[in-house]
């Protein structure tokens with residue numbers, strides 16, 4: 001397949017490029033580098049299966065030749081980034097998604113949208129299944145990201161229903177791993193960098209809010225499964241339910257065009273994560289508390305029954321193992 005990845009120089013886009021090229025596909029990465037970095041993809045430069053175009057996808061997108069799929073990943077993604085770039089975040093979610101879908105329609109390409117667990121907002125349900133409509137403050141500071149992604153989902157479903165574009169939507173839960181930016185303000189990168197530098201680990205609020213962290217290798221494996229799943233195959237054909245579903249799991253009736261949560265359901269408090277990072281880095285850093293940001297979700301945990309059923313996917317990397325690899329990466333780059 002020839003695949004366009006918008007946001008291809010970002011944390012997830014670059015890992016997806018590696019995985020897809022490793023499977024023999026050709027990747028065109030398009031990125032305006034507002035939060036991405038050329039270092040993430042420099043090892044792919046010169047590979048005949050990889051090309052990079054520096055471009056803002058909110059403008060009309062043109063790609064020469066055939067295109068089989070688009071992975072639409074362009075968007076600021078860390079709270080620090082989207083709070084600093086609220087308009088660019090709304091624009092890429094709305095205009096960028098429209099342009100990417102238009103290109104998919106013109107090329108007859110499949111489009112996979114990178115959505116987020118933030119569409120659930122500060123959820124009143126835990127864990128969050130895809131059927132949950134969420135609890136988002138549309139005019140809050142975080143609303144620029146949450147609503148941009150909710151709009152992107154609505155636009156994607158409209159292109160599927162009205163124009164017949166073959167679409168997929170993945171709702172990504174917090175993901176971590178090598179190539180995160182040291183100062184992007186996300187929980188894992190913050191804690192690891194602070195611990196390695198001997199600075200206090202900053203916890204916002206009392207630290208009893210929960211998060212679930214998925215290692216990047218698990219995430220990109222799940223996304224690739226969702227991208228490559230055939231529209232014409234029924235779920236039953238792909239699924240040996242008995243090996244994946246527990247007794248309490250109910251079979252699901254939706255199609256692969258409906259959103260799929262991908263994340264790790266192991267839920268920890270932010271305080272527990274800080275303590276684990278301190279243990280694994282053998283750091284003597286203290287923990288410091290700061291005021292909780294507005295609309296910060298109190299709980300976050302994916303219900304991954306649909307991914308299990310549709311994709312036969314579940315995470316494999318233990319948090320401790322993923323954190324060790326991430327710590328090793330940050331030791332080298334900071």
Ligand SMILES: NC(=O)c1ccc[n+]([C@@H]2O[C@H](COP(=O)([O-])OP(=O)(O)OC[C@H]3O[C@@H](n4cnc5c(N)ncnc54)[C@H](O)[C@@H]3O)[C@@H](O)[C@H]2O)c1
Nearest residue numbers: 007010011012032033034035036056057074075077172175
């Ligand atoms: N990492 C996570 O935990 C996570 C969780 C949920 C959703 N996501 C989604 O996954 C996608 C990738 O996230 P990431 O963690 O790799 O973030 P990232 O910031 O590393 O990557 C996003 C990339 O998009 C590029 N970009 C932004 N606006 C653009 C535009 N207008 N034109 C072209 N390129 C543009 C940036 O330069 C960057 O390279 C995002 O859509 C994000 O919302 C990520």
